[in-house]
Amino acid sequence: MSTMNTKEALYNFCLRLGDNNLILGQRLAEWCSNGPILEEDLAMTNLSLDHFGQAEFMYEYAAELEGKNRTADDIAYLRNERGYFNSLITEQPNGDFAFTMMKQLLYSTFAKYLYETLSASSDKRLSELAARALKEIKYHLRHSSEWVIRLGNGTEESRIRAQQALNELWWYTADMFVVNETDKELIKAQIITDLSGLYPKWKSSVEETLKLANLTIPAHGHMYKGGYDGNHTEHLGHILCELQYLQRAYPGAKW
Amino acid sequence: MTEEEKLTRFNSKIDKEEKIEPKDWMPDAYRKTMIRQLSQHAHSEVIGMQPEGNWVLRAPSLRAKKILLAKIQDEGGHGLYLYSATETLGIDRDEMIQQLHEGKAKYSNIFNYPALTWADIGAIGWLVDGAAIVNQISLQRTSYGPYSRGMIRICKEESFHQRQGYEIMVTMMNGTPEQKQMAQDAMNRWWWPSLMMFGPPDNDSSHTKQSMRWKIKRESNDVLRQRFIDKTVDQAHFIGLTVPDKDLKFNKSTGHWDIGKINWDEFHEVINGNGPCNKQRLAHHIKVHNEGRWVREAAMAFAENETRTKKELVTH
Numbered sequence: 001m002s003t004m005n006t007k008e009a010l011y012n013f014c015l016r017l018g019d020n021n022l023i024l025g026q027r028l029a030e031w032c033s034n035g036p037i038l039e040e041d042l043a044m045t046n047l048s049l050d051h052f053g054q055a056e057f058m059y060e061y062a063a064e065l066e067g068k069n070r071t072a073d074d075i076a077y078l079r080n081e082r083g084y085f086n087s088l089i090t091e092q093p094n095g096d097f098a099f100t101m102m103k104q105l106l107y108s109t110f111a112k113y114l115y116e117t118l119s120a121s122s123d124k125r126l127s128e129l130a131a132r133a134l135k136e137i138k139y140h141l142r143h144s145s146e147w148v149i150r151l152g153n154g155t156e157e158s159r160i161r162a163q164q165a166l167n168e169l170w171w172y173t174a175d176m177f178v179v180n181e182t183d184k185e186l187i188k189a190q191i192i193t194d195l196s197g198l199y200p201k202w203k204s205s206v207e208e209t210l211k212l213a214n215l216t217i218p219a220h221g222h223m224y225k226g227g228y229d230g231n232h233t234e235h236l237g238h239i240l241c242e243l244q245y246l247q248r249a250y251p252g253a254k255w
Numbered sequence: 256m257t258e259e260e261k262l263t264r265f266n267s268k269i270d271k272e273e274k275i276e277p278k279d280w281m282p283d284a285y286r287k288t289m290i291r292q293l294s295q296h297a298h299s300e301v302i303g304m305q306p307e308g309n310w311v312l313r314a315p316s317l318r319a320k321k322i323l324l325a326k327i328q329d330e331g332g333h334g335l336y337l338y339s340a341t342e343t344l345g346i347d348r349d350e351m352i353q354q355l356h357e358g359k360a361k362y363s364n365i366f367n368y369p370a371l372t373w374a375d376i377g378a379i380g381w382l383v384d385g386a387a388i389v390n391q392i393s394l395q396r397t398s399y400g401p402y403s404r405g406m407i408r409i410c411k412e413e414s415f416h417q418r419q420g421y422e423i424m425v426t427m428m429n430g431t432p433e434q435k436q437m438a439q440d441a442m443n444r445w446w447w448p449s450l451m452m453f454g455p456p457d458n459d460s461s462h463t464k465q466s467m468r469w470k471i472k473r474e475s476n477d478v479l480r481q482r483f484i485d486k487t488v489d490q491a492h493f494i495g496l497t498v499p500d501k502d503l504k505f506n507k508s509t510g511h512w513d514i515g516k517i518n519w520d521e522f523h524e525v526i527n528g529n530g531p532c533n534k535q536r537l538a539h540h541i542k543v544h545n546e547g548r549w550v551r552e553a554a555m556a557f558a559e560n561e562t563r564t565k566k567e568l569v570t571h
Binding site for chain 1: 317335373
């Protein structure tokens with residue numbers, strides 16, 4: 001049924017990796033001058049910077065695969081809502097500090113296992129990019145885990161906020177493990193493995209951290225899905241408005 | 256040692272260009288001046304994150320985004336470093352922030368102007384950081400050891416900031432007519448406030464004389480201002496920007512650029528709280544600080560628990 005060839009699938013997959021980073025990076029950048037303490041203001045913009053760096057090199061590879069003479073910036077800035085393939089969790093608003101750290105923990109744990117797997121990909125470029133990103137992701141994971149544990153065992157208020165964050169964000173986690181047509185083509189071409197297979201590892205790692213944080217995974221609810229197919233929450237359009245403003249307002253201008 | 260002997264020793268250190276270190280005896284007024292100046296500098300770095308942060312989400316390329324974020328991080332890092340340096344004088348960061356919120360401590364006036372367009376990010380880097388560097392290079396020789404060492408470290412990063420700001424201006428001046436107009440507009444709005452960053456003219460400056468005597472300040476406001484003007488006018492002309500001063504003229508006999516009259520009324524208005532963003536900047540800092548209280552309390556409670564648990568482990 002799918003008319004996607006391997007190269008197109010790999011292009012889409014790079015967009016997915018790039019978009020996860022771009023959108024999460026944009027969210028983290030919102031903390032600039034808004035952190036609860038100067039050290040954390042800097043830490044969050046530092047994570048943001050790492051994510052933008054990762055997005056850039058994923059888009060550079062995507063641009064090469066596409067072969068249409070477009071740049072990483074063209075790809076980052078000039079698509080419409082339905083053409084972004086980031087996971088839904090990355091576009092969720094920051095909420096309070098507990099919400100942001102919880103989001104980061106859930107995503108970074110996923111990204112760690114994802115990049116570990118991809119660093120063994122038969123596609124050399126993809127494996128190199130993954131290995132490079134992995135170093136940063138491990139730091140992000142450590143930082144966010146430490147904070148979630150700290151908040152879960154801090155004051156009554158911080159524990160409630162952390163639990164509330166988990167209760168809301170949990171329902172966006174299955175979306176990270178969705179396998180779509182892009183995956184199927186790349187699995188067939190033996191470039192990636194079935195990434196839904198990462199779920200058990202992810203779950204047990206997250207459970208371990210949440211246990212240390214004295215927090216409970218919510219029991220019943222609906223898992224939202226669709227990011228990898230460009231079916232987003234309403235938040236994405238607003239993120240893109242800010243992100244793309246200058247590129248859209250002054251077409252063709254160089255900055 | 257009597258107070259008088261201590262003072263004599265202090266003054267002789269100053270005269271011999273030796274640095275004053277945190278544990279050294281110093282006159283109360285010297286300590287007060289240092290706290291005022293250092294905390295003001297720290298607050299400036301932090302408040303300065305607001306106008307630049309205003310453009311991070313809208314930065315027009317991935318490269319521009321990364322550079323701007325890295326720059327803001329540097330500023331925040333300078334803030335941290337300078338808060339620590341100020342703490343060596345016997346005041347803690349909470350108290351400094353309290354003073355900022357109560358309006359007892361100031362931050363640089365320049366950040367009471369808004370960053371309206373992307374060109375303002377260029378102008379801030381080029382003009383504001385450019386002016387700051389001229390001042391900070393001079394302060395590398397300041398008499399208080401921790402401040403002097405801080406300035407040496409900070410100057411290295413600031414010159415990168417200035418280059419990135421100028422690069423934005425260069426790119427825009429090579430761009431479309433709209434971009435050129437945007438760059439010139441930013442120049443028009445930031446030029447005079449940048450000149451005011453050096454403070455009032457020497458004969459009106461209340462702090463200059465004593466600060467020069469103590470070698471806290473090494474060169475006067477007017478000398479530093481002129482150095483900045485001479486350097487910057489040429490850079491502006493080189494990329495086709497007009498300096499918004501009809502009286503600007505190169506003085507062949509002095510070798511300096513003479514400028515028109517600075518509007519000191521505006522300067523005093525802004526200092527007195529009536530700049531375009533005074534209320535916004537301070538209100539933002541207070542709001543964020545209050546909203547973050549529960550996080551700081553949680554971190555503290557967690558740390559206390561950890562310490563207690565460790566102690567219990569040791570005793571059992």
